[in-house]
Amino acid sequence: MTSRERRAVLIYRLGSLGDTIVALPALHVIERAFPSARRLLLTNIPGHAKAPAAFSVLNGSGLVEAYIDYPLGMRNVRGLVRLWWRIRQFRPDVLVYLAQPRGQKALERDRKFFRLCGIRKIVGLPVGDLGEPAFDGETGLWEREAQRLLRCVDELSAADVNDLSLWDLRLTAAELKKGNDALTPLGGMPLIGCGPGTKMQAKDWGQENWRALLTRLSEALPNHGLALVGAKEDWDVSDYAAVAWKGRAVNLCGELTPRETAAVVKSAEAFLGPDSGPMHLAAAYGVPCVIAFASLDRPGRWFPIGKSNRPIYHDVDCANCRLQVCIEQKKKCILSITVDEMLEAALDAIGRKQSECRT
Numbered sequence: 001m002t003s004r005e006r007r008a009v010l011i012y013r014l015g016s017l018g019d020t021i022v023a024l025p026a027l028h029v030i031e032r033a034f035p036s037a038r039r040l041l042l043t044n045i046p047g048h049a050k051a052p053a054a055f056s057v058l059n060g061s062g063l064v065e066a067y068i069d070y071p072l073g074m075r076n077v078r079g080l081v082r083l084w085w086r087i088r089q090f091r092p093d094v095l096v097y098l099a100q101p102r103g104q105k106a107l108e109r110d111r112k113f114f115r116l117c118g119i120r121k122i123v124g125l126p127v128g129d130l131g132e133p134a135f136d137g138e139t140g141l142w143e144r145e146a147q148r149l150l151r152c153v154d155e156l157s158a159a160d161v162n163d164l165s166l167w168d169l170r171l172t173a174a175e176l177k178k179g180n181d182a183l184t185p186l187g188g189m190p191l192i193g194c195g196p197g198t199k200m201q202a203k204d205w206g207q208e209n210w211r212a213l214l215t216r217l218s219e220a221l222p223n224h225g226l227a228l229v230g231a232k233e234d235w236d237v238s239d240y241a242a243v244a245w246k247g248r249a250v251n252l253c254g255e256l257t258p259r260e261t262a263a264v265v266k267s268a269e270a271f272l273g274p275d276s277g278p279m280h281l282a283a284a285y286g287v288p289c290v291i292a293f294a295s296l297d298r299p300g301r302w303f304p305i306g307k308s309n310r311p312i313y314h315d316v317d318c319a320n321c322r323l324q325v326c327i328e329q330k331k332k333c334i335l336s337i338t339v340d341e342m343l344e345a346a347l348d349a350i351g352r353k354q355s356e357c358r359t
Contacts, residue, residue: 011030013054123152206335282304
């Protein structure tokens, strides 16, 4: 490498909207450690219509410069050679490994592959305690994925996962304007954000529950506006849920990019939804999130950042099943969450937010 060449850093992180957002603190740490380097993200392009790819979350933030597609399930030699060649052309000095652990065998395979790509230094390999979330015996919660990722890059710089500056998407002026324009029909009403849709059957609380919750919430808060967000496929469930909303409402499903969605929900007094990407977008800007959590993972691991959130999680006997589709147990974890629980949590979160704004 000549003195005029910029250092190159390859960042390996797979997933879609939520997976990318919880990696934001680690990405900010990487930028601080390598401010003048070319930073390229090796990531997959999700096939599900409701799962935006990483570049739709990060594009415009400056945290990464470019992207390489990592096709999931790739095993053919030609595809591996093509990927090897693209990485070799980038000539990275450092790999920052932010992918979720997939077992020792997969980890060793990844290590060997990246060494063959000419990468001399690897940061963040999830070995030992880096590969598992820590458990807090006092709270009964497991470490957030965002915190685990920060531990993986701790050798670059220590950071506090609760520092909201590390969650900044650096929205552009155009994105902020799009968000403001989208809320124009609400006429300046105090805002409630809601994203009832989900791409995963096991996380679906049900459209009747969402309709009942929003109906009762609007009775308590008749002068609030409602913004519904999500993918195009979420439009129907959102429209159904909001049919009895007393104030003004706008259904923005399918009309906004993830970053424009952040520009909308950042001004909300609260965000309601299942465990989803929009939840993380709202929490990244300090918006209290009231979330109906399916118990398919350990409690705490995917909870939104912030101390004002109200995640509702029932620790049933089949918790941590990791199922995307639940048939045998009939989604008893998330469907045991009542409308009363969610309503009480929402009113409490909104009341606390209003008190903060008055002080």
